[in-house]
Amino acid sequence: MTAQEVVARIQQKLADGGIAWRTQTVDTFKAGRPDVAVRGIATTGMATLDVLRRASAAGRNFVVTHEPTFYNHLDQTSTLERDTTYQAKLQFIQDQGLAVWRFHDHSHMLRPDPLVAGSARVLGLTPYASQTERGVYVVPETTLRALAADAARRTGGRAIRVCGDPEMKLTRIALGPGYGVPPLTQKVDVVIGGEASESGGQTAYALDAMALGHARAVILLGHMMSEDFGMREVADWLRTFLADLPVDWIPAGEPFGAPRA
Amino acid sequence: MRHPSRREFLWSATSALVAAKAARPSAQPRGVAAAEIIARIRDKAGVAWRTPSNDGIKTGDAETLVTGVATTVVATADVLRRAAAAGRNLIVTQEPTFYTAAEDGGAAAADPVFAAKKALVDERRLVIWRFSDHWNARKPSEPVSALANALGWSAYRQADVEGLYKVPEMRLDVLVDRVRTRLHLRGGLRWLGQPDMRVSRVLLSPGTTDLASTVARMPRADAVIAGEPREWEAVPYVLDMRPRKGLVALGRIASLEPSASACATWVRSFTPEVPVEALGVGDPYWSPAS
Numbered sequence: 001m002t003a004q005e006v007v008a009r010i011q012q013k014l015a016d017g018g019i020a021w022r023t024q025t026v027d028t029f030k031a032g033r034p035d036v037a038v039r040g041i042a043t044t045g046m047a048t049l050d051v052l053r054r055a056s057a058a059g060r061n062f063v064v065t066h067e068p069t070f071y072n073h074l075d076q077t078s079t080l081e082r083d084t085t086y087q088a089k090l091q092f093i094q095d096q097g098l099a100v101w102r103f104h105d106h107s108h109m110l111r112p113d114p115l116v117a118g119s120a121r122v123l124g125l126t127p128y129a130s131q132t133e134r135g136v137y138v139v140p141e142t143t144l145r146a147l148a149a150d151a152a153r154r155t156g157g158r159a160i161r162v163c164g165d166p167e168m169k170l171t172r173i174a175l176g177p178g179y180g181v182p183p184l185t186q187k188v189d190v191v192i193g194g195e196a197s198e199s200g201g202q203t204a205y206a207l208d209a210m211a212l213g214h215a216r217a218v219i220l221l222g223h224m225m226s227e228d229f230g231m232r233e234v235a236d237w238l239r240t241f242l243a244d245l246p247v248d249w250i251p252a253g254e255p256f257g258a259p260r261a
Numbered sequence: 262m263r264h265p266s267r268r269e270f271l272w273s274a275t276s277a278l279v280a281a282k283a284a285r286p287s288a289q290p291r292g293v294a295a296a297e298i299i300a301r302i303r304d305k306a307g308v309a310w311r312t313p314s315n316d317g318i319k320t321g322d323a324e325t326l327v328t329g330v331a332t333t334v335v336a337t338a339d340v341l342r343r344a345a346a347a348g349r350n351l352i353v354t355q356e357p358t359f360y361t362a363a364e365d366g367g368a369a370a371a372d373p374v375f376a377a378k379k380a381l382v383d384e385r386r387l388v389i390w391r392f393s394d395h396w397n398a399r400k401p402s403e404p405v406s407a408l409a410n411a412l413g414w415s416a417y418r419q420a421d422v423e424g425l426y427k428v429p430e431m432r433l434d435v436l437v438d439r440v441r442t443r444l445h446l447r448g449g450l451r452w453l454g455q456p457d458m459r460v461s462r463v464l465l466s467p468g469t470t471d472l473a474s475t476v477a478r479m480p481r482a483d484a485v486i487a488g489e490p491r492e493w494e495a496v497p498y499v500l501d502m503r504p505r506k507g508l509v510a511l512g513r514i515a516s517l518e519p520s521a522s523a524c525a526t527w528v529r530s531f532t533p534e535v536p537v538e539a540l541g542v543g544d545p546y547w548s549p550a551s
Contacts, residue, residue, distance in 0.1 A: 046493065049501040071472055071498045083476055085502050148549035159451040161512075161546035179491075183368030195492050198513035200357040203545050204335055205369055211338035212377040220546075222451075223492035255492070255500055256451040256510075257550075 003062045003099040004034040006041065006242065013241050014106055025105045030069040031090055032099035038062040040246040043235040045228030047100050048252050049089050055250050056096040063100045063250075064238070066107065066115070066231050067178075067223070075102070107234055108177070114237060115177035118230030119221075122154055123192070125175065135182060137173045144168045144190065144217050151192070157225035158257025163206040164190065164217020178227045181218070184209075190217040194226030224252045293534045295351045295388040296323040298330065302353075305531055306395050314394040319357075319364045320379075321388030327351045330537040332525040334517045336389055338378050340540045345385035349538065352389045353524065355396070355517055358382075396524060397468065403527075404467040407519035408486070412443050414463075422464075422481050430461040433484060433507045440486060440509055448548030449515050453500060454507030460484040467516035470495050479506065488516030515544050 007029075011021050030047075042060035044051045046067040055063050068075050070086060080086035093100060107114055116135060120126045130136040139147075145166035152160050170189035174182035181193025184202040196202050202218040209216035232249040239247050299318070303310055329349035333340045336354040344352055359375065361367040366375040382389065396403055405424045409415050419425040431439075434456035441450050460483040466474065470487035472494040479485060479499065484507030490496050499508040518541055525539035 046497055048497055049503075067493045067497075071476075071494050073493065079473065080476065084480065085476075085498060088503060089501055145549070152549040158550060160549055161448050161451075162549060163545045163547075166547065179493075185369050186372040186374070197489060198335075198356070198545070199489075200360045200362065200367070203514075204337060204356070205360055205374065207335075207542070207545055208338040208378055209374045211342070212374055212381075214374050216374070223496075255453050255496055257453070 001038050001245065002035045003029070003032070003038055003101065006038055006062060006245070007034070007101060009241060010103070010106075010238070014109075017110070019106060019109050022105060026068075026074060027102050027105050028075075030065075030075045030100045030102055031093040032097070034099060034101075036061060036097055036099045038099075038245060040248065041235075041238060041242070042248050042250040043103075043231040043238065044250050044252050045224045045231050046252040049092065051250050051252050052089070052092060052096070052098060052100075055248075056092075056098060058248060058250070060246070060248050060250065061096070061098050063098055064103050064231075064234065065100060066102070066104055066227055066234075068102065069100050103234065107230075110237070113177065113230075114233035115227050115230030116175055118228075118233040119177060119192075119226055120175055121233070122229040123151055123175070124154060125173065128173075135175055136188065137175060138171055139173060141169055141171050144170060144219075147173075147190065148219055151219060151221065155221060155225045155229070156254060157221055158254050159222050160225065161220040162217065163203050164219075165210055165215060168215040168217060170215070170217070177230060178223050181220070184216055184218055186214070186216075189215065190219060192219045192221065192226075194221055194223040196220060222254065222256065225254055228252055292326040293532075294323065295321070295325045295327050295390070298327055298351060298528075298532060298535075299323070299390055301531060302392065302528060303395070305527075306399065308395050308398045311394060315357075315362060316391050316394050319354075319359070319389045319391055320382050321386065323388065325350060325386060325388050327388075327535050329535050330525075330528060330532060331540045332521045332528065332537070333540045333542060334514050334521045335542050337542055338381060340542060341378075341381055341385070341387060343540055345381075345387060347538070349536070349540075350385070350387050352387055353392050353528065354389060355391075355393050355521060356514070357391070358389050392524070396520075403523055404488075404517055404520035405465050407523035408465050408467045408516065410523070411519035412440065412465075412486075419462075422478055424465045425478065425482060426463050426465060427461055428463055430459050432456065433458045433460050436460055436463070436484065436507070437509055440511070444511065444515060444518070445544065446511065446515055447544040448546040449512035449544040450509070452507065452509040453496070454484065455505060458483070458505065458507055460507055466490075466495075467511070467520065468513060470510075472498065475499070483507065484509065486511065486516075489513035512544065512546065514542050518542065
């Protein structure tokens with residue numbers, strides 16, 4: 001089976017579930033040959049050079065990545081063509097016979113959204129999902145300090161950032177994927193996501209809420225500590241209809257905090 | 262020549278008889294309106310004023326007589342309270358005050374935090390003026406110069422690459438400690454790279470650390486001190502570089518605090534009538550690891 005045929009199977013599976021393929025989408029081949037014979041599939045939060053090396057070594061030559069390969073949302077490479085980092089990565093993909101394909105827009109259309117489900121699962125929130133509000137989890141009362149420590153322990157995140165009173169009590173959590181950190185309002189106590197701009201938004205709101213006597217907080221896990229785990233859910237999903245191919249989850253991992261081998 | 266505001270003119274006219282004998286003619290102006298200080302800043306900025314831009318009065322009356330000026334990265338409720346307590350009723354801010362560029366509160370528009378902040382601004386009769394696009398357009402870059410100054414590196418600026426500083430060689434972990442200490446950071450500081458990697462050529466990229474400028478300059482640097490690098494852009498780009506390089510992310514707010522201080526110093530230089538000071542936001546984050 002070629003990489004293009006695997007993509008056709010994914011598109012068919014989505015269509016069977018009522019998700020039509022979009023004409024405008026970033027879910028396209030980013031590098032390598034779509035007609036390469038697939039020996040195995042690797043799913044990942046982001047196809048970093050390190051992930052590509054591990055995929056290649058494991059014989060997983062079709063890499064399904066949630067985030068870009070070439071450092072921008074549209075994977076535009078015209079301004080990168082003379083850059084040695086880009087050149088080396090592209091060369092590695094070609095030399096190793098890899099194909100890299102992005103699965104972003106359509107993955108978020110699945111229900112449940114595997115990126116949110118994966119984050120909820122690693123954080124231990126799955127049993128607490130609200131029956132009426134998507135992305136909201138109602139947990140037994142705890143403190144922000146305990147919740148954040150638990151998130152760090154469960155994800156292995158070394159650079160989790162928390163804005164809020166560590167001793168604040170909370171029960172209602174809104175969870176979003178990656179850059180989709182939910183808005184922080186009075187409807188929830190804390191929002192958890194990957195990354196967010198500080199120009200306006202959740203951090204400024206949490207600072208104001210604290211100063212004005214409202215207990216609100218934001219936990220930023222980091223983009224990979226938010227979405228890497230969702231691509232494990234995607235690997236599980238791919239196995240349900242691609243039983244003839246090995247499918248591995250190869251996480252990009254926490255980029256921050258400690259030396260990488 | 263200073264042009265008095267309408268309110269100031271009226272006040273001056275009605276009290277002219279009293280004032281004329283009490284003070285020397287050129288000393289002790291009796292008040293300066295926010296609009297006038299803003300006009301003066303625009304004039305001194307030395308960059309063509311763009312329309313539309315993010316800069317402008319976001320709340321308050323332009324004719325308010327200013328008793329003091331506070332500069333800040335974000336006019337948080339805490340900053341506004343401290344400003345009001347110190348009589349700094351003109352706030353010059355880098356970032357939005359009401360959570361969106363449109364200053365409309367966004368998803369929080371209907372809730373009590375937004376309402377309480379609005380009430381704080383209204384009750385204390387504060388004027389909030391956003392000064393971001395034009396301050397950041399000044400050359401050389403004010404945020405870069407200010408960050409270098411805060412790190413004690415002003416003398417090491419390299420002329421050929423914007424934002425590049427050639428500092429005495431040190432280990433990456435030593436650099437991280439220096440940054441943490443000098444900028445009073447808590448959990449907002451994140452970094453990647455090998456702790457024992459030697460760094461000397463350090464790129465300063467406060468605020469938005471965009472991909473294009475990172476790709477253009479990182480090949481000449483050993484490490485970058487970033488403000489807000491997107492984790493699908495500059496972060497994985499630096500992660501993929503060989504030989505490996507370092508990245509130290511400060512957070513947008515923390516990276517721009519020295520710039521807000523520099524702005525206060527600059528405004529003070531041409532605003533002798535009232536006190537001008539910078540009010541820090543501080544690192545918004547703590548880390549569950551520490």
